[in-house]
Amino acid sequence: MPRLSSKALYSFAHLVARRMGSEEAEAHEVADHLMRANLAGHDSHGIGMLPAYVRLLKAGLLVPNQTPETVVDFGALLVLDARRGYGQRMAGEAVRRAIARARETGACVLGLRNSAHIGRVGTYGEMAVAAGMSFTAYVNVADHHYAQAPFACRDARLGTNPFVTALPGPEGPVLLDMATTTVAGGKVRVAYNKGQKLADGILIDDEGHPTNDPAVYIRDHAGALLSFGGHKGSGLAVLCEMMSTALTGGQRAEEPTKEGILNSMLAIVIDLNRIRGDADARAAVASSVAHIKASRVAPGHDAILVPGDPERRAAAKRGAEGVDIDDTSWRDITEAARAVGATDAEIAAAIG
Template sequence: MMMQPGDVRISAPDLIAFGAEALTRAGAQPADAQLVSDHLVTANLTGHDSHGIGLLPAYVKHAVEGLVDVSARPEIVLDTGAIVKLEGKDSWGRIAGEAAMKAAFPKAGELGAAIVTLSNAHHLGRIGAYGEIAANEGFVAIFFVNVTDHDPMVAPYGGTDSRFGTNPICIALPPTGTKPAFLLDMATSRIAMGKARVAANKGLRVPFGSIIDENGLPTDDPSGFKGFEQKGALAPFGDHKGYGLAFAAELLAGVLSGGGTIQPGHERRGGIRNQMTAIVMQPDAFGDPATMERELEAMWDYALASPPADWDSPVVAPGDPERALRKRRAAEGIPLDPETLKQLNAAGKAVGVEGVLGD
């Protein structure tokens, strides 16, 4: 989201340090707090403010209220053939997500492919981070994620109230000799919940129809999502197509992992739990690596050679915008609107952080 009047730019290291201190004071182990805070700020760096440091107040609240187990570690509960299942035990999502990847890599390396599930982890955050972990290790990975432990946020196509989470899907392929990693990371709602929150904090509108108001009518007003509230629902992207993918992610992640779906037979404590099913593949098991690399690069070049509709905005590959913005924000700082800054400082003060962001 573009910088607006009144926004303040703060360096990534300062934001990470603030987040780590707040999480530590809320009860997290210092190393965990550092990793989780870095995970949030990296989302900001890549332009995904919806999954960035603006979530810190919710994370601090969850730690204080026991909605995340600050001492837990995920546990492998099934390891057979190409399948490995992990129980998150309400551990920090960043820790559980990386553990799932590391459990899958040896199997995928040996067998050519592995399927890993993760249940009952705290918020995994930006799923693209785990795609990057896999791609950087030379693996292809496909992720399906659902959301539980709180009220649904996304309406089914043709519906007027929420019945799903934002249920992200991510696909990652490793870099080649000349191309960076391919990274598709998207919510199955038209906009992420956090994007509605950020827009509300900034007093901005969102694309019409991406939100359904309390009366079940399409709108461009995100004010019902300000300050972690929810009045109304998000709409699925692509109408019936996004709805179908959201439903598929709900079933693949929630059912196969054993962690459950968002249907009301499961508890909703007001926290954030994620379930995930990921397919991890070793490309070399599928054919000659050099031949596949040439084909990937040729398709990449062909797609990006399309004459752009706007000559100031050339065609790019999935993952390119994040890479470009990461360089810019690392140099210039991360923009925070006054409302988000206020929420962050209030969360820090509540757990005894003495420093103030934005001074």
């Protein structure tokens, strides 16, 4: 099982993105994103996504070096069509434009539609927070293989439809970044690759019965992930679908897609200096965090964390120690690298 440093993760992902045809700036943005997702503890959204990206590239469903089309540019409203562009760069560019617009108008409502997989959505929340903004995003996933069975559905009907909200906190962003399924789909892939069973409450089989076997979903493309939090999480998934597509014209789950993953996103970016004053907003967030953390720790837990804390902790540990990639994932990842022309010598040089 290889253990990769942050530099190795970056260099390897950069090599593959370049071989996939991305220009330097795009390869950098993709590699930096994937490396940081691994460091944050989300191996589901790190370099383990590269085999899927190579598959999509070869099927013409992911377009390197794409230019997003501006669909709406009206005051605080900005809607861009990514036309299957490489998601990390399409979303990065879109959010940078939304931040610039929010500096002028106080806020920006950003629609980004039809992007190839945008990865760990929290990354864009971190970008906005670093610029003194809050960030809220409703995201859908349109794929030929539905992932999520909404409340009371026996069948999968939606994607894992992530939701994000981020604010500047005392130790870094307070960043809620989550799939609306109990876990992200990529985590089922990681469990399958490691030969692990899933915890209860994550997956149902084709008949709607609970199962702990990730092979049902990954190998057999059957069954469905459950929404988190019963009808409430399911409701958020439904609204992620609608906010990100009904308002932007993005691809809906039920529209016939060719194989491939498309993300659409409706994001709201607010300049804290314009709405209240950056310092006052930050002080209020810090006060809320302190208030929550002053509670006694509940039995069975060892710490009280706010959203974003687990990723910061993981990044500190993994940044120092490196990230273990299981053998099955590493085999798939290196096969994908070779499929786009990376040689074994280049792979060895990239991972040091």
